[in-house]
Amino acid sequence: MNLWRFPLADAIAIHLVNAEKLQTDHPDSVAWCQASGFSGQAGSLCLVPEATGKIAKVLVGSPDSLDAWTLAALAKTLPVGTYALADTFSDSHATQLCLGWQLGSYTFDRYKLTKVGLLPTLEAPSNADLTYVKAAAEATYLVRDLVTTPANNMGPDQLEETARSLADRYEAKVTVIAGGDLVIENYPMIYAVGKASTRAPRLIDMNWGNPDDPKITLVGKGVCFDSGGLDIKSATGMQLMKKDMGGAAQVLGLAQMIMEIGLPIRLRVLVAAVENSIAGNALRPLDILTSRKGTTIEVGNTDAEGRLVLADALWEASSEDPDLMIDCATLTGAARVALGTDLPAFFCNDEQVTATLLKASQTTDDPLWNLPLYAAYRTMLNSPVADMNNIASGSYAGAITAALFLQEFIQPGIPWVHVDFMAYNVRSLPGRPEGGEAMGMRALFELIKQRIA
Ligand code: BES
Ligand code: ZN
Ligand code: ZN
Numbered sequence: 001m002n003l004w005r006f007p008l009a010d011a012i013a014i015h016l017v018n019a020e021k022l023q024t025d026h027p028d029s030v031a032w033c034q035a036s037g038f039s040g041q042a043g044s045l046c047l048v049p050e051a052t053g054k055i056a057k058v059l060v061g062s063p064d065s066l067d068a069w070t071l072a073a074l075a076k077t078l079p080v081g082t083y084a085l086a087d088t089f090s091d092s093h094a095t096q097l098c099l100g101w102q103l104g105s106y107t108f109d110r111y112k113l114t115k116v117g118l119l120p121t122l123e124a125p126s127n128a129d130l131t132y133v134k135a136a137a138e139a140t141y142l143v144r145d146l147v148t149t150p151a152n153n154m155g156p157d158q159l160e161e162t163a164r165s166l167a168d169r170y171e172a173k174v175t176v177i178a179g180g181d182l183v184i185e186n187y188p189m190i191y192a193v194g195k196a197s198t199r200a201p202r203l204i205d206m207n208w209g210n211p212d213d214p215k216i217t218l219v220g221k222g223v224c225f226d227s228g229g230l231d232i233k234s235a236t237g238m239q240l241m242k243k244d245m246g247g248a249a250q251v252l253g254l255a256q257m258i259m260e261i262g263l264p265i266r267l268r269v270l271v272a273a274v275e276n277s278i279a280g281n282a283l284r285p286l287d288i289l290t291s292r293k294g295t296t297i298e299v300g301n302t303d304a305e306g307r308l309v310l311a312d313a314l315w316e317a318s319s320e321d322p323d324l325m326i327d328c329a330t331l332t333g334a335a336r337v338a339l340g341t342d343l344p345a346f347f348c349n350d351e352q353v354t355a356t357l358l359k360a361s362q363t364t365d366d367p368l369w370n371l372p373l374y375a376a377y378r379t380m381l382n383s384p385v386a387d388m389n390n391i392a393s394g395s396y397a398g399a400i401t402a403a404l405f406l407q408e409f410i411q412p413g414i415p416w417v418h419v420d421f422m423a424y425n426v427r428s429l430p431g432r433p434e435g436g437e438a439m440g441m442r443a444l445f446e447l448i449k450q451r452i453a
Contacts, residue, residue, distance in 0.1 A: 001134055002075060002105040003098055003124045004082065011084035011123050012055050014074070016062035018042075026059065033059065043430070045077065058083065066093050068100040068365040072431025075104035075119060084123035094128040096365055102137040104431040108148045135260040136445070139253040140438045146249035147423050147436020151225035151242040155199040156273035159222050159248055163204045163271065166252060170259035172208035172267075187316075189297065189308040192289050194274030196282035199224070201274040203313060208259055209266040214452050215322035216265045218255060219313045221306045221329035222248030222273035229276050229302030230284055237333075243436060244306070246423020247329035248273060254328075254441050258448065265452055270317055272309035276302070288386045292316060293409055298383040300391035306331045307405045308390055314409040324353070324451055325416045326444055327406065334398025335420040338371070342429075344421030344440045345371045347403040353415045353447065360446035368419070368440045371399060378404050419444070 017026065019040040022033060029048045033039070038046035042063040050056040058078065063070060066089070074083075089097065107116040124130055146154065146162065160176055167174040179200040182191035187203050194201020204222075223244035227233060233241065248271040255269045283289075287299045292312040299308075306329050317325055335345040346368045348354040354370055361368040380392035380401050388408065392401035403418050410416045421439045428434045 001102060001137070002119050002121050003102055003130065003133065004121050005124060005130060008082045008084065008123050011082045012058060013086040014058045014060055014071070014083050015086045016070070017059050018062055022059065029059065043073070045074065055079070055081070057086070066097065068096040068103070069430045070100060071097050071122075072100035072104035075101050075122075078120040080118045080120055082121045082123060085125055089125060089127070091127045091129065092363070094125040095132060098122065098124045098128045098130065098133045099136055100431045102133055103140055106141055106144060106433060108144065108433075108435055110145075110149065131261065135257045136442055138260065139257040139441065142256055143249045143253035143438035143441065144436045146252070147243045147246050149242075151275070154242065154245065155224045155275060156194070156202050156222065157199060159224065159245060159271055159273040160202060160204050162252055163206050163269070166256055166259070167206055170208060172206050172259065175205045176202050177205075178202035186292050187312045189289050189291055189312045190272050190274060192283050192287070193276060193305045193309050196229070196279040197275035197277040199275050204269075204271040204273055206255065206269040207267070208255070210264065211266050213264045213266045214324070215268070215320060216324045216326070216448055217268040217270065217317040217320065217322040218251040219310060219317050219325065219327040220248035220251035220269070220271045221245070221310055221327070221331065222271045223306055223309070224273065224275045226276045226303070226305065227278055229305060230278060230282055231302040232278065233303060240424060243424045244276075244330050245273070246421065246436065247327065247419075249436065250328040250421075250423065250438050250441050251326075253438050254444055257441070257445050263449060263452065265448065268317070268320070268322070270313045272313045274305070274309055276305045291409070295388060295408070296386040298386035298389045300383075300389045304390045304402070307402055310406055311409045314406060318409065318411040318414060321411065322414060324448070325410065325414055326419070327417070328419045328421065328440070330423050331420040332399045332402045334402070335371075336422055338399055339369055341422040341424065341426050342367070342439075344368050344419050345399055346420070346440065347371055347373050347418040348416065349373060349407065349410070350415040353417060353451070356450050357417060357443060357447045360450065361440065361443040364442040364446050366440055366443040368443055371403070373403055373407055374400050375404070377401055381405055417444070417447070
């Protein structure tokens with residue numbers, strides 16, 4: 001970590017200021033700040049030197065209300081050295097500020113000959129919860145690494161390896177059903193979507209914790225590359241589709257966070273890992289599949305593959321009657337049209353869970369927006385020849401109809417959250433570099449914590 005637990009004698013002080021505080025608390029530095037164009041504006045930064053030229057202190061423009069991102073840009077912009085916060089903060093602010101610093105220290109340099117060198121270190125305020133910071137940051141790093149790694153090095157086999165190494169680390173159990181065994185074990189839609197790839201489709205099943213604790217099951221869409229299948233995507237539409245396993249990455253990250261902190265739950269993680277490829281044996285438009293549930297699904301579009309693989313995994317998850325089910329998926333472009341790339345949509349069949357998750361998204365600086373499971377749109381999924389179509393008849397409300405499709409595979413009465421998200425920063429923001437990203441993961445962790453409290 002780029003955070004230090006103990007006081008450092010020579011740490012350089014970081015002061016959060018606004019225009020007013022700059023005048024009142026730092027009168028000797030006002031001239032220097034003016035000369036360097038620093039007025040205390042939120043997000044701006046000024047290094048104030050001693051007479052010798054060494055850095056005396058750092059002034060940082062503070063937003064009106066602090067959040068995790070307030071210091072996040074500093075981790076990459078300050079000169080290498082040790083720093084400490086001059087101000088005191090509430091426990092939650094201290095924790096969030098440290099988390100932002102740590103998330104801002106991330107670099108993806110797997111493919112670079114020249115690696116990023118030393119970074120500045122922050123002396124964490126004594127009231128910051130560094131156990132949480134470490135768990136959340138490491139989980140986020142895992143999600144980012146998995147999503148940013150290109151599809152040639154991140155197939156269903158690598159997702160399996162990731163689950164196995166997590167299982168080794170936290171004494172979990174992993175079983176995998178792959179290739180033709182998916183048909184034998186009745187996961188026909190996972191098989192159908194993934195069969196055209198040279199890399200075998202699989203269902204990864206990880207179990208951890210005490211069987212007597214509340215059962216929480218996470219399900220992830222692990223489409224390691226989404227070409228669209230025979231309903232092939234355009235070049236621009238396909239460009240970012242290495243990230244279509246973002247849901248799998250996020251549930252693996254969330255699982256790591258849960259196991260690292262040791263939440264008293266019985267955790268199950270199901271990852272449907274496939275590649276949506278094109279070959280002579282590929283799934284075709286208007287093929288009819290029989291789902292694990294036993295209902296028939298007409299394939300209106302081979303590019304709506306995520307809901308097919310999730311359906312089989314969700315039905316299996318449902319069969320155990322867990323206390324809470326959460327799925328994460330880069331499921332629809334429509335959710336991005338509605339909310340943009342930074343704001344995940346979530347759907348939920350339980351009002352209390354919805355309220356808790358919305359609150360959690362605020363306290364963790366991890367935004368999520370609630371969209372409705374509007375039942376009247378269910379008829380848009382009707383098929384003339386099968387029990388259901390995998391695409392809606394119209395082009396409106398695509399995120400809702402996708403969620404309604406998934407809901408068909410959740411046994412009534414099981415509280416269920418479906419997250420439809422981008423899993424990718426399309427541009428860099430403080431603490432959130434361009435590339436793969438966990439979105440809503442910390443909020444989901446908080447939801448789980450509160451459900452078992
Ligand atoms: N992986 C895509 C969804 C996606 C696209 C997420 C872009 C984020 C950004 C998914 O498999 C897909 O292709 N969905 C189609 C569904 C349509 C055929 C009903 C879509 O959203 O266009
Ligand atoms: Zn698709
Ligand atoms: Zn997809």
